[in-house]
Amino acid sequence: MNISDLIAIASEALTLNKLRSFLATLGIIIGIASVIALLSLGEGSKQAIKLEVNSLGANLLTIIPGGTLQLPGSSTSLTLSDAKAIQNDSSIRRFVSNVSPEFSQDTNVASSRTYIGTTVLGVMPDYQFVHMVGMQQGAFLTQSDEKQLGKVAVIGPQVASSLFANANPIGQTVHINDTPFTVIGVTQSKGGNIAQYQDNLVYIPLSVAEYEVFGIHYLNAISVSVKNAKVMTEAQNALGYFLLARHHIINLTFADFSIISQKDVLHVASQTSQTLTSLLGGIAGISLVVGGIGIMNIMLMAVIERTREIGLRKALGATESEIIFQFLSETVILTFLGGISGMVIGVLTTTAISFFLQTLLVISLSGIILSLGVSCFMGIVFGLYPAYKAAALSPIEALRYE
């Protein structure tokens, strides 16, 4: 008996009771569809997180005030002179391409018709390069705006639509803490979930933020773009030691600043997404096992129902291994067809969810291969016991079975 004979016999047996065969595979179909959909959606969200985190800036290191101990005064520990020192130090310049000192504060921003509460950022022109800010309209802040304390502002697209609706925001005036600013540019939308807050920012020259709007002399971030992803760790270490020396801190525990690597953020975000995907995939996997047990149950019933047939086949010369392969091939065909149907439903579900939620569509190839492999493997595992039970039947007992 060759493979085509086995497939033909198994298919005949399965088509004799189509509804039962379909119900037997239903558990597998749902299990496989869930595994593929969840793994694909998880993979999609991981890719989306990666893209969004990267859109915040390439090879980004962010220095923020305050260390692990949060000592008094540590929230104002970073200053513009720190940023300038980083920029001018030759040992740091080996690793660093741009340095962006930043101060941000939540405040009200008003146009002639309305106002909104948002975050205002005092930044220097390098901010645009460090954070890869694209312009939808107009231009970003320049060095001369910084030097001449220009009352100019660049606004995010959401701010533009909130304050000016459909009107052209360029040349319009916005008031920040009662200081009027002329809008000179609108940034491009970053979209997504993580980078979306950037669409709701207002940028003004750092010097103006420090001296005229907020009256502060410290920064709440220095963003640094590192030249090469391979030297991120070296750059992080060099910056750390440089600032510790500048702040006269000997013991690392008393550091009054922290350095966050974009890689770490990405890692944490991916890890979270991965954990969630694994958890959901695991739950879907359990439904797959339940489906397998359902198939085993149906096959055990089939063995009882077909006892006389098994006895007859043995009397006519079927060997034990031929009986095993016959029943095993029925289970494998059931699980394989269930796997294929589940795969199609899983891919369609993923596509539909991505379409309706406007998320990144990624079909997990590894999920598909894994699911089909697992479904065939389950066919063998859950089919073996009924098949052995069938093969072990005594031909006389089987022929006498009523």
Add this chain to the structure above:
Amino acid sequence: MIQIKNITKVYKTGTTDTVVLNNVSFHVESGDYVAVMGPSGSGKSTLMHILGLLDSPTSGTYELDKKNVAAFSKYELAKLRNRKIGFVFQAFNLLPRASALKNVMLPMLYGGVEEKERQKQAAALLTRIGLENRLLNTSNELSGGEMQRVAIARALAMNPDILLADEPTGNISTQQGKEIMEIFNTLNGQGHTIIIITHDALIAHYAKRIIKLQDGKIIYDGKRRGIL
């Protein structure tokens, strides 16, 4: 061809031992036509199961073509059943939802015959026993006599030396029974060894030799004319 020596079969039911065959010995030559007769419970069916390699004796030896079958593995026994023995059962034992053609093809499937050849040979066998117009009918569309003809065609599928028939006319009308027995006569004439298990003297009348069992023992083994 078949040599049975001192065969005993004991069934254990709890603590009770039931002796179904008791020290049975006989031999069957190639081309013989034997009817094994006896009342219900005399051990006929058990003897047929042993002869058909479906069961093994508790003691004694069974030699088929001068080889002790006790030495064969389960695999070898299955292959021997397939090539050497054709079964015809009282209850026909056809696959109910398969066509007559598919039923006859079944032993050839296990005999390693190619699909096309299986179809060709099965159609030829069904034609030979007068069922050329019923090839694609399922067994529940056939009469009792037709079902038994299909079972005979199936028994002949691998052209076995021995045909074992257990009460082959038990479930069909007298007229259909006569037709079935005439087929066996023809097959014996063509060289097949036929062993029929029956309690019916009219059926045994077709055989050349009678073995009569009672309480698991042979009480007569000889020519038909000697007893019927």
